[in-house]
Amino acid sequence: MHTTRRQLLSFAGAALAALAAGPAGLLPVRVARGANETQLAIALFTKGALPLEGGVLIEAPEIADNGGAVPVRVSADGARRIALFADGNPSPGVAVFSFGKWVKPAASTRIRLAGSQKLIAVAEMADGTFRATSRSIKVTAGGC
């Protein structure tokens, strides 16, 4: 039922290759070349589209004492989904939130961070476009 990291990566690679071979401009060059795992995970979420900067908010402490449970809130007005990624974790995916009609597109949770790193939130808006933001967090004791 669960995809392994290897499967995910090979799928991401294949998807990116397919996208790169498709209509020009569909895939940003900086994702295609020398992409790291986080960029691949984001490209999988956006199906290759390049998210616009802004319109998404990550609320989290600047310095987290316990990397095992860092409180984080993501929000984006007009979003139908928000994906959260941790760039410095063993695997970048954290959670994908999908919002129905009764729920405000915002949610709070607690996450594990292996060390000081960058969090990235990507929102899929109601019109199908993507927005993104990032935020750096210092972690004094890692939690993975």
Place this chain on the structure above:
Amino acid sequence: MQKPRPRVKLPKSVSKGVPFTVRTRITHPMHTGLRLGRDGKRIARRIINRFVVRYNGEEAISVDLERAVSADPYFSFEMAVQESGDIEFEWVDDDGSVHRLGRRVEVKS
């Protein structure tokens, strides 16, 4: 492992269209599959991989979780409803089991 115990906190009665906060938590180790146990062997991955909330049968919010979500996964969100209804919470475990909890929300007129 102890049986995961779900808990939710939300008002019993709400005003029509006025947002209220829902807090949820389930006791669960969220084993990442990366850690070694005392015997030096890897502890198999076992996490809650999906969380769904439905209102009167329709999906209100769902979350696909990865192993970076902390042990005892906690979520809170805000919702607003127009009519009274049943709210159902569902946590899907890697081992195939599904942990459920339900509440009634009354809309004051």
